[in-house]
Amino acid sequence: MLSEMQSKLPPSERKITEYILENPHETISLTASELGKRSSTSGAAVIRLCKSLDLKGFQELKLRIAGDLQKKGEQGFRDIEPNESPLSIIEKMTNNSTKTLQESAELLSLDELNKAIKAIREARNIHFFGVGASSIIAQDAQQKFLRIDKTATAFADIHMVATLVANAQKGDVVVGISFSGKTLEVAKILMLAKKKGITTISLTKYGSSLVTELADIKLYTSATREPTFRSGATSSRMAQLHVIDILFMCVASxxxxxxxxxxxxxxxSIDFLRENVNL
Known part of the structure; x- marks a missing residue:
């Protein structure tokens, strides 16, 4: 979270972030005031940083730092090498996916998740939308929610999505999916929905972005950068599918x-289609 947000923070909060990243062990034993002095800022700036990170306070920040320090033995994201063995690729891809899922689970806000659950449960229609690899996530979400009698759409064509939103009404929900949070088409669809007073949900990597700013409810995945050899947005796709699965299971429960x-x-119905029936 700190690494992802660092460049977007005000100067004083950036100084605190730099100190924490360089001195995580010392940070967990400090008060907000002491951290402010160590980073040449103030206790008030430390509290503002916690708010910028959507944390409840300095104590939660310290708990998260302490939790991350316990994981120091874990392997980070690793890219594949030329002519690498299948066994090694299996191990690397499994490690990357596992790390992404764990980080995404930690970044999910229960408050925002509960808002999304309520919105989906009460929705008249749910319109999922993403571009490129994210459109696959939208289709997966549609398939899941259709199975429990929710009217859901997932068009890849932005003109079709715009047409749906143009005819949508209050009580509908529009879910914009974009790992980067910078996808202009997704942002524009959310903008159209907001103009009509329709509830909007975003699913992006952690951090403030064009897409999240337009969403009423914000769901995040891990912000960890993909390895350079992305192969169809592997880690981000897994994280997005994981959050959709969590949302679906919560609604189902x-x-x-x-x-x-x-x-x-x-x-x-599916079993009937599979049977040999004389028509």
Whole structure:
């Protein structure tokens, strides 16, 4: 979080971030006032930094730092090498995916997640939208929510999405998916939705961005940078799918009996299609 946000913070908060990244062990034993003095800022600036990171206070920041220090033996994200063995690639890809999922889980705000769950549960229609690799995530989300009787769309064509939003009403939800948070098409769709008073949800990497600024509800994935050899946005795709799965399971859990009923009906329909029937 600190590494991702560092360049976007005001000068005083940037100084504190630099001190924390260089002296994490010392930081967890300091008060906000002491950290302010050590970083040539102030205790008030430390509290502002916590707010910029969407943390409840300095104590939560210290707990997160302490938690990260416990992981110091973990391997970071690793790229593949020329002519690398399949066994080595299996190990690297598994490590990268596992690390991404863990970081994404830690970055999910329960408050924002609960808002998203409520919005999805109450939605008349849900419109998922992403560009490129993120459009695959939108299609996955549509498939999941259709199975539990939620009216959901996931068009890859921006003109079709704009048409849907133009005819949407209050009570609908638009979910914009963009790992970078900078995808102009996604931002414009959210802008159209906001003009109509429609609830908007963003799914991006952690940090402030064009897309998150336009969303009423903000869901984040790990901000860890992809290895240079991305192969179809591997880590970011896994993180986005993970958050969609969490959102789906939360909605399903809160309407458990109804969900089971719809899933059973869906399964029966698919089984019927697979049967050899004389038409």
């Amino acid at each position: 809160q309407q458990y009996e109804e969900t089971v009923k719809h899933l059973d009906e869906t399964r029966e």
